[in-house]
Amino acid sequence: MKYVDEFRAPELIAKAGEEIRRLADPNRHYRIMEVCGGHTHAIYRFGLKDLLPPNVELIHGPGCPVCVLPMGRIDDGLSLAAQPDFIFAAFGDMMRVPGTHGSPLEYKARGMDVRIVYSPADALKLARNNPEKHVMFFAIGFETTAPSTALTVVRAKAEGLHNFSVFCNHVTIIPAIRAILDSPDMRLDGFVGPGHVSTVIGCRPYDWIAKDEGKPVVVSGFEPLDILQSIVMLLRQLRKGEAKVENQYKRVVPWEGNRAALRAMAEVFELRPYFEWRGLGFISQSALKIRASYAQWDAEQRFSVPGVRVTDPKAAQCGEVLKGVLKPAQCKLFGNECTPEQPVGALMVSSEGSCAAYYNYEHRKPVTIASAAAN
Amino acid sequence: MDSQNAHLAVVDVVGVRRKVDLGLLLDEPPVPGDWVLIHVGFAMSKISEADAADQMQTLTMLGETEAAMQEVRGYGLENEEHDQRGQRSKL
Numbered sequence: 001m002k003y004v005d006e007f008r009a010p011e012l013i014a015k016a017g018e019e020i021r022r023l024a025d026p027n028r029h030y031r032i033m034e035v036c037g038g039h040t041h042a043i044y045r046f047g048l049k050d051l052l053p054p055n056v057e058l059i060h061g062p063g064c065p066v067c068v069l070p071m072g073r074i075d076d077g078l079s080l081a082a083q084p085d086f087i088f089a090a091f092g093d094m095m096r097v098p099g100t101h102g103s104p105l106e107y108k109a110r111g112m113d114v115r116i117v118y119s120p121a122d123a124l125k126l127a128r129n130n131p132e133k134h135v136m137f138f139a140i141g142f143e144t145t146a147p148s149t150a151l152t153v154v155r156a157k158a159e160g161l162h163n164f165s166v167f168c169n170h171v172t173i174i175p176a177i178r179a180i181l182d183s184p185d186m187r188l189d190g191f192v193g194p195g196h197v198s199t200v201i202g203c204r205p206y207d208w209i210a211k212d213e214g215k216p217v218v219v220s221g222f223e224p225l226d227i228l229q230s231i232v233m234l235l236r237q238l239r240k241g242e243a244k245v246e247n248q249y250k251r252v253v254p255w256e257g258n259r260a261a262l263r264a265m266a267e268v269f270e271l272r273p274y275f276e277w278r279g280l281g282f283i284s285q286s287a288l289k290i291r292a293s294y295a296q297w298d299a300e301q302r303f304s305v306p307g308v309r310v311t312d313p314k315a316a317q318c319g320e321v322l323k324g325v326l327k328p329a330q331c332k333l334f335g336n337e338c339t340p341e342q343p344v345g346a347l348m349v350s351s352e353g354s355c356a357a358y359y360n361y362e363h364r365k366p367v368t369i370a371s372a373a374a375n
Numbered sequence: 376m377d378s379q380n381a382h383l384a385v386v387d388v389v390g391v392r393r394k395v396d397l398g399l400l401l402d403e404p405p406v407p408g409d410w411v412l413i414h415v416g417f418a419m420s421k422i423s424e425a426d427a428a429d430q431m432q433t434l435t436m437l438g439e440t441e442a443a444m445q446e447v448r449g450y451g452l453e454n455e456e457h458d459q460r461g462q463r464s465k466l
Contacts, residue, residue, distance in 0.1 A: 006427075012434050019438045091415070119416025121396055141415075148417040151398045199412060199420040225434055232437065251426035252412050258420060260401040 007223030008046075016228035017051035023235035030056045031187060032234060033324060035177060036194035037064030037352025038222050044361035046224045056231065059324035062176045063194055065140045066093050066350035067322060068277045069169055072308040074099040077138045077167045078107055080303050087113045087130060089123040090138040093350045096343060100310050104138075120152035120166075127156070127164035134163045136299050139170055144196040146170040146288060147261035150268035153290065153297045167299040168290055171275065173197050174205050175286035179277075181213055185325055190234040192227065193219035195249045200265075202257025203245050210243040221249040268294055278312065278346065279319030318345035321354060328358040335363055376407065386413065 024030060034040055040060045043049060049058065062068055078099055081088035088104060095105045095116060108114035113133075117123045123137035139149045149166060156164045173194060180186055193206055198219045206217040216237040220230035230248045237244065247253055268290060275287030290298035299305070312318055316333050320326040328334055328347070338344040340356050347353035377383035382398045384405070396417045397404060403421060405411055410422035 006431055012437070015437050016434065022438065119396075121416050144414055144419070147399050147419075148396075148415050151396070151417065196412070196414060196419070229430070229434060229437075248430075251423045251430060252420050254420070258399060258402075261399045261419065264399060 004223065007221070007225040009225070013051070013224055013228065016225060016232060019232050020051070020056060020228065020235060021053050023232065023239055024053050024056050025239070026053075026055065028055065030189050030235070030238065031059055032056065032190050032192060032231065033059040033061045033180070033188050034192040034220075034227070035061035035063045035173065036192075036197065037061075037067065037350065037354070038196065039192055039194075039220065039227060040064070040354045041352050041357045042222050042224065042227060044357040047361070048224060048227055051228065052231070056235075058192075059188065060321070060328075060354040061191075061324060062180065062277070062280060062322050063142065063173060063197070064347070064350050064352040064354070065142060065145070065169075065171070066097055067318070067346045067353045068171065068176070068279070069097070069140060069346065070276045070278045071099060071310040071312060072276070073169055074104075075101070075308040075310060076305050077136075077299075078104065078112075079306055079308070080136060080167065080299055081107070081112055081114070083134070083303070085133045087115055087126060087133050087135045088138060089115045089117045089126055089135055091118070091140065092116045093352075094138060094140060096349050097346050098343060098349075100308075120149045121155075124152050124156055124161065124164055127161050128159075131163060134165070136165050136167055138167050141170055142173050142194070142197050143200040143261075143265070144194075146269065147200055147258070147264045150264040153268045153294050154264065156297050157294060162296060165297050165299040165302055166290060168269075168288060170269065170288040171277070172271075172286055172288065173201075175283045176277065176280060177209065179280045179283050179286075180323060181209070181215075183323060186323065188215060189238060190216040190243075191218070192230050192234070193217045193245070195219060195221050195226075195253060198247075198249070198253045198257065200258050200261045203247050203253065203255050204257075206245045210245050214243045216243045217245045219245070219247045219249050219253055221252065267291075276309070279322035313344055316345045318347050318355075321347055328355040329363065331355070335359060384418075386411065386418075388413070 096103045104114050120137050127135040203219055209215050209217050216234050218230040218233045220226050233246050269288035270291050271285045272287045272289045274282045274284045276282050295301040317331040321328055333344055338348050343349045347355035382396055383394050384397050385392050386395050395413050400418050405421050411418040412420040
C-alpha cells in the first residue's frame with residue numbers, strides 16, 4: 001500500500017459522491033466546517049466541491065497557522081531580528097506574509113539575515129554552525145507543529161546552545177473552534193475535524209462539541225476519499241439525529257493522541273492568559289508561551305519585545321473569510337489588489353489559506369477542452 | 376536508524392532519503408520498514424496498514440448495503456406478500 005493512490009481512486013470517489021447525494025436531505029441545507037487549512041487546500045485542489053450537491057456547503061475554518069497570526073506579531077519578530085549578528089529563521093510559508101513595513105522576504109532584500117527552514121531542528125543546526133550569531137526561530141502552528149518546537153528547545157538546553165531562541169506563536173485549536181461556535185453570525189451543522197492536530201491531541205478534546213453543542217465531528221485524513229468519507233459519516237449522523245466524535249483517519253490518528261508529543265509540549269510550554277488571533281480577536285487560553293524554566297531559549301523573555309498591535313488593512317476582509325462568514329471571492333480585494341503574487345492578507349499567502357487555494361484552483365480554473373465544449 | 380544519534384532515522388519519502396527525528400514517537404518507537412507521518416522534520420505518528428486496508432474495504436462497500444436493500448425491496452415475491460397481507464412483511 002502506498003497510502004496515496006488508493007485514496008484517489010476515481011471509481012471510489014464517484015461512489016462516495018453518489019453516497020453523499022443520496023444521504024443529503026434535499027429539504028435541508030448543510031453547513032459543514034472543515035477546520036484545517038490542509039483540508040481547505042485539498043478540497044480546492046481536487047475539486048471536491050464539484051462532487052457535492054448544492055445543499056452541502058463547506059465552510060472554511062481557522063486552521064491555517066499563517067492566516068490567524070496578527071500582523072503585530074510579525075512586526076514584533078522582525079523588529080527583534082534587526083539586532084546585529086542576528087539570524088531570523090522561519091518556515092517558507094511565513095516568508096511572504098506582509099508585516100507593516102514588508103514581509104520577511106522584503107526585509108531580507110534590504111539586508112536582514114533571513115533564512116527559510118523546513119524544521120525547527122534546522123534552525124537549531126543554524127545556531128550550531130553560526131556560534132558568533134544569534135538564531136531566532138519564528139515558530140508558528142497548531143498542536144501539529146508545537147511538539148517539534150518543544151523538543152527542539154529541550155535539545156538546545158541539553159546541548160547548552162545559548163545562541164538560539166524561539167519567538168513562540170503556537171496556538172491551540174479548541175479555543176478557536178469555541179470562538180467560532182460562540183459567534184452569533186455562524187450556523188454550522190458539523191465539523192470535518194483536523195487530521196494532523198489530532199495525531200497529537202487525539203479525539204477526546206472534541207467531545208464537548210458533540211455533547212454540549214450537539215454537533216457531529218469527524219476527524220479526517222487529507223486525501224480526496226478521506227474528506228468525502230468524512231462528509232458521508234457526518235451526513236449519516238445528521239440523518240439519524242446523532243452527534244458524536246468519530247475518527248475517519250484511524251490509520252494515522254490514535255484516539256488518545258500522541259502522549260510523548262503532549263509530554264514534550266507540557267515540559268516546555270504553558271498557556272498564555274490570552275492571545276490575539278486575526279479575525280477572531282483576543283481568545284483566552286488559546287496560545288502557548290515558553291515556561292520560565294526555558295527562559296534562555298524564549299526570545300520574548302530574553303529580549304525586549306515592542307508588543308505591536310496593528311489592525312489589518314481596512315479594505316481587506318481576512319477576518320470575515322477566516323470566520324467563514326464570507327467566501328474568499330466575496331472580499332473586495334480578492335483577485336484585484338490581493339493575489340498570491342502581491343498578497344495584502346495572509347490568507348492569500350499560505351497554501352493552506354482559503355484565498356490562495358480558491359485563487360489557484362477555482363478562480364483561475366484552466367479551461368479544459370471538455371468545459372470549453374460544454375460552453 | 377542512526378547509531379550516532381539515537382533519535383534520528385533515515386526515511387524514504389517518495390524515493391528521496393531524508394533524516395527525520397523520532398523523538399516524538401518515544402512511546403512506540405518505529406522499526407525499519409514502518410510507515411510514519413512526518414511533519415516539519417519529525418515523525419508524528421506510525422501509519423497502520425491494517426486500518427488503511429479496513430478503510431479501503433469500507434469505501435469499496437459504500438452505497439452497496441443500500442443497493443442490496445433496494446434489490447431486496449424490489450423482489451416481486453415481497454410485493455405479492457405485501458399485497459396479500461395488506462401489510463409490510465419484515466424479513
